[in-house]
Amino acid sequence: MFGKVGVVVMATIATSKYTEDWLPVVGIQNGLIELQNHMKVTGVKIVPRNIFILDADAQNNVLISLKNFYNMIDFEFWLVVADRPVDISVYLSQLQLLYNNTQSPVIRKLINQDIQKGNTFMSNNIVDTEYYILFKDKNIDAIQKKIRLLINGLAGCGLSASQTSNDDLRVILDNFLNGGQTTEFGTVLPI
Numbered sequence: 001m002f003g004k005v006g007v008v009v010m011a012t013i014a015t016s017k018y019t020e021d022w023l024p025v026v027g028i029q030n031g032l033i034e035l036q037n038h039m040k041v042t043g044v045k046i047v048p049r050n051i052f053i054l055d056a057d058a059q060n061n062v063l064i065s066l067k068n069f070y071n072m073i074d075f076e077f078w079l080v081v082a083d084r085p086v087d088i089s090v091y092l093s094q095l096q097l098l099y100n101n102t103q104s105p106v107i108r109k110l111i112n113q114d115i116q117k118g119n120t121f122m123s124n125n126i127v128d129t130e131y132y133i134l135f136k137d138k139n140i141d142a143i144q145k146k147i148r149l150l151i152n153g154l155a156g157c158g159l160s161a162s163q164t165s166n167d168d169l170r171v172i173l174d175n176f177l178n179g180g181q182t183t184e185f186g187t188v189l190p191i
Contacts, residue, residue: 032169043078043164045162073149073150079131081129092122
């Protein structure tokens with residue numbers, strides 16, 4: 001149907017107000033997102049490395065290795081960057097205990113400065129940026145082979161990687177569904 005300005009207007013009937021009802025996700029387990037069509041989404045989490053502190057030749061070697069690595073991948077994949085909130089509340093609590101148990105005014109001043117800096121981080125919603133390569137497949141053996149290929153290929157580029165965990169996949173979905181906004185509420189279960 002066309003609207004007044006020539007734009008297609010589609011009437012949609014919302015059958016559910018819950019996101020879970022329209023997502024094709026069945027569950028997350030064993031580092032895999034299982035979809036309704038029995039495909040599984042998984043991948044690797046890459047440990048960040050600042051190559052810009054290396055000399056120019058080392059930087060070029062890493063970039064060339066990454067180019068060759070990406071050209072070697074013969075399956076569909078997604079490069080995903082996700083922000084994970086950083087929670088340093090336990091660290092701040094430990095600093096506060098240390099501050100309370102320290103008698104030296106000089107050391108107390110240093111600890112207090114660390115506490116203030118930590119509180120600044122907490123109030124500014126500091127996040128840790130994480131990098132992933134994700135793919136989908138139905139066959140578990142093919143999935144394991146692809147994960148090994150990705151981990152070994154990234155190691156050849158000087159990068160460390162590991163298979164995504166359930167928590168990693170939840171963070172990625174949360175970032176996607178909430179537009180990067182962090183949620184601070186728990187799961188609501190129907191009674």
